Amino acid sequence: QQPVQSPQAVILREGEDAVINCSSSKALYSVHWYRQKHGEAPVFLMILLKGGEQKGHDKISASFNEKKQQSSLYLTASQLSYSGTYFCGTPEDSGYALNFGKGTSLLVTP
Amino acid sequence: DTGVSQNPRHKITKRGQNVTFRCDPISEHNRLYWYRQTLGQGPEFLTYFQNEAQLEKSRLLSDRFSAERPKGSFSTLEIQRTEQGDSAMYLCASSLLGDPRTDTQYFGPGTRLTVL
Numbered sequence: 001q002q003p004v005q006s007p008q009a010v011i012l013r014e015g016e017d018a019v020i021n022c023s024s025s026k027a028l029y030s031v032h033w034y035r036q037k038h039g040e041a042p043v044f045l046m047i048l049l050k051g052g053e054q055k056g057h058d059k060i061s062a063s064f065n066e067k068k069q070q071s072s073l074y075l076t077a078s079q080l081s082y083s084g085t086y087f088c089g090t091p092e093d094s095g096y097a098l099n100f101g102k103g104t105s106l107l108v109t110p
Numbered sequence: 111d112t113g114v115s116q117n118p119r120h121k122i123t124k125r126g127q128n129v130t131f132r133c134d135p136i137s138e139h140n141r142l143y144w145y146r147q148t149l150g151q152g153p154e155f156l157t158y159f160q161n162e163a164q165l166e167k168s169r170l171l172s173d174r175f176s177a178e179r180p181k182g183s184f185s186t187l188e189i190q191r192t193e194q195g196d197s198a199m200y201l202c203a204s205s206l207l208g209d210p211r212t213d214t215q216y217f218g219p220g221t222r223l224t225v226l
Contacts, residue, residue: 002152029211041114041201041217042153049212087152091211096166097143098215100152 001025003090005101012078012108020104022088023070031064031071032089032098035082042087045073078108112136114218116202122224123192130188131221135204142185143215144177147199153217159185160207192225199223 003024010018022031030049034042048064048071061074075082085105089098115134123129135142140161145153156175158166161182170176174192179185189196199222203215 032215034217039222041219044214044216047212047214089152089215092155094166096141096158096210097155097169098153099155102150103152 002099003031003088003101005086005088005104007104008102009105010107012106014080014108014110015077016108018075018078018106020073020075020086020088020106021070022072022090022101023068024090026069028064028066028069028071028090030091031062032091033060033062033071033073034087034089034100035084036087036103037084045086075106078106080108080110082106083108114202114204114216116200116218116221118221119219120222120224122226124226125194126191128188128190129192129223130186131200131202131223132184132186133202133204133218134184135202136216138206139204139216140182140207141205141210141213142179143203143205144185144187145201145203145217146171147201147220153201156187189223192223194225197223197225 006021033045036042064071085103087100087103089100117132142159144156147153159179174190177187199220201220202218205213205215
């Protein structure tokens with residue numbers, strides 16, 4: 001089942017903060033976050049694991065609330081390079097495939 | 111460490127033609143995935159290999175789609191008798207052989223297919 005992301009789009013000025021949310025209707029084992037720039041591959045940002053462990057980016061933080069079945073990505077002091085579409089992915093029950101949300105488009109302006 | 115590579119990057123074809131895309135995963139990665147991405151959507155899972163074994167292919171969109179990974183290294187995705195609805199970005203990803211729920215999938219740059 002596809003996770004639901006919000007907001008769909010956000011525009012920031014450089015230096016401002018943003019939060020992107022990802023929620024699921026089923027229990028989550030992990031949440032995978034990616035950023036994709038237009039015409040490029042999705043780039044891995046971080047994985048949040050059940051139990052609180054995080055693996056990934058050192059300038060972007062995230063939270064994972066297992067009970068609420070949701071994750072949030074925190075972009076602080078945004079830079080122009082943060083612009084792109086952010087996707088969260090959650091593993092299917094089988095484990096190997098990721099179900100991705102529709103993405104959140106982030107534009108950081110000077 | 112070279113990343114996942116895909117060829118060609120762009121393919122324009124006429125309806126009814128067959129197309130084949132290639133994916134070279136990160137060298138030590140045993141798992142290889144194919145996804146499709148249409149405009150405004152996240153990647154949609156198609157199929158998955160562990161070494162040379164195709165462990166999931168029920169999600170291929172129709173019997174016109176097939177994938178191979180003959181020696182457990184590179185993989186090909188073929189679409190026969192292409193239709194305009196096949197126009198999309200086709201992404202390949204690879205990962206290590208750990209817990210698939212927690213291993214990072216690294217994506218290639220994709221092949222953009224346009225069917226005229």
